[in-house]
Amino acid sequence: MCGITGWIDYERDMTQEKKTVKSMAQTLNRRGPDALNVMAENDVCFGHTRLVVVDPAGGAQPMTKEHDSGTYTICYNGELYNTHELRDALKSLGYSFHSHSDTEVVLTAYIAWKEACVEKMNGIFAFAIWDHKERQLFLARDRLGVKPLFYKKTDRGILFASELKALLAHPEVEPVIKEEGLLEVIALSPSRTPGHGVFDGIDELRPAHWLRLNREGVKVQRYWQVSSREHTENETETAASLRNLLEDTVSRQLISDVPVASFLSGGVDSSALAAFTKRTFTKENRGELPTYSIDYTGNDAFFSSNHFQPDADAPYAEKVSKMLNTNHRRCLIDNSELANVLDEAVYARDLPGMADIDSSLLWFCKQMKQDVTVALSGECADEIFGGYPWFHQQAEDNEIFPWMRSLNERTQLLRGEWRERLNLRDYVSSRYLETIAEAPTLAGESDEDARRRQLFYVNMIWFMTTLLDRKDRMSMAASLEVRVPFADHRLVEYVWNIPWEMKNAGGREKGILRQALEGLLPEDVLYRKKSPYPKTHHPEYANAVVQRLEKIIEDHNAPIHDIFDHKKLKQLCETKGEAFKKPFFGQLMTDAQLIAHLIQVNTWLDHYNVKIDIRS
Structure with a gap:
């Protein structure tokens, strides 16, 4: 797997922005610790970090391929599970290959079938392809959302990345959340509305969708959905x-x-x-x-x-x-x-x-x-x-x-x-x-x-x-x-x-x-009864997270106080979470996990320097 990021700006010489995109890509180094490369020209700059899984020599990215119809460059994160079938189908259409990597198959599939290529793929993926001739970007994400992809539209183009941290590393992107973003964190966490990037101006490309950017603007379209029909097998x-x-x-x-x-x-x-x-x-x-x-x-x-x-x-x-x-x-x-x-x-x-x-x-x-x-x-x-x-x-x-x-209980934790x-x-x-x-x-x-x-x-x-x-x-x-x-x-x-x-x-x-x-x-x-993901039952863990939250709430400058009521937080610590009447995440979670989640909220607000912008 890999990390991908990029910046398209139709009014800027992007060959001068390689340092910025490299910095964005460096935030994704754990997704791809084996290599980091940047490609730039005119309107586009791609950054890629690689975790080598298939074809170490032939799968380097960003990967560019020439064809009669033009030149195309891909920045790809994922794994294709029908690589051989697609490669054979493309060969039958006259396309040739220089590697056995699935990256080249994905790129060639786009050259052959354009947006329809994703409908032929079986795999987990998020990728970007730049059409050098048409000056056009294509982004796509797998059907169920295994691989992540976020983007931010700008006045003159778009920024995209596998993770929010890469977008936040761009000098023009601020870690601001508005009322809807705050509701995402408080009401829905750990889930998130499909397509919502939480931070202001940032969107997620939903699973089973593609995005096309050109000088005329941005188009987003769904390419897959489950279909309801009668089941005919016994x-x-x-x-x-x-x-x-x-x-x-x-x-x-x-x-x-x-x-x-x-x-x-x-x-x-x-x-x-x-x-x-x-x-x-x-x-x-x-x-x-x-x-x-x-x-x-x-x-x-x-x-x-x-x-x-x-x-x-x-x-x-x-x-x-x-x-x-x-x-x-x-x-x-x-x-x-x-x-x-x-x-x-x-x-x-x-x-x-x-x-x-x-x-x-x-x-x-x-x-x-x-x-x-x-x-x-x-x-x-x-x-x-x-x-x-x-x-x-x-x-x-x-x-x-x-x-x-637990919505009523979540509400009661908030400041007045x-x-x-x-x-x-x-x-x-x-x-x-x-x-x-x-x-x-x-x-x-x-x-x-x-x-x-x-x-x-x-x-x-x-x-x-x-x-x-x-x-x-x-x-x-x-x-x-x-x-x-x-x-x-x-x-x-x-x-x-x-x-x-x-x-x-x-x-x-x-x-x-x-x-x-x-x-x-x-x-x-x-025939064993379903058992959820294993969790600790040891009181040592509950004591550890209580002590951490107690230390946080003793600091009156801790950002968690901007959202949650001090007395309620203190009460949670004193009762080791039992003051919260319902499981925070659902029926399968523990009191200690609510306290641990609140620690994570404070860590997030502090580490990302999150600014809450709620204007009347």
């Missing part, structure tokens, strides 16, 4: 189709010129990916498969079974590893270290995030990076198959996101003037209603099935994107490329139309997926 046929799709997807995503591993928590999703990966490793004689899991020091002594997390992961991960004969490493993070990495996780995300859910993943990815450069992970299965509790419960409120039940001014519920409700209005409908569907389809869409557009963003930011901050087979768009399209009764086959969450995997995994792993 349960047995559906299970077989799912298994074939998954096996093909995993084999495609194992292409690499560097070492590959698999996450292995012991849950059904990661265990299935590890099993399919092991099959490919054996077939291709690729040697031993490394697998990894994370846990917390002392967690065994403090783990307590509950409805959402009935048992610990470690025994199941060990069982799957033993069955598959993988080289398994259980990574243990110290609770004080977990608290210390909270700040670094903010720098990786450029925003307040998911507290120790972020920081533990960042630390974990660093451990994996010691051995490998690429890993497969099980994100997205719960979103597309309906594995979360809110798919199986009656909604408390049909006009807000089902995982977001913000409680009066900011209507968190209205903002969240409007975003929710905007999203369900996009959801593709199916004629003749019952009201209950239509509502459930909307729920799946909301999860795909919001919750899934949040988790994919988290995985990208934390892994790339460790210079580790993580691939997510359950986010393959072919699989998402297919599962979208499987009826709920079939998704829930046997009365079990993700029942049809479990049926598809029969014979691949041990029965107790295959």
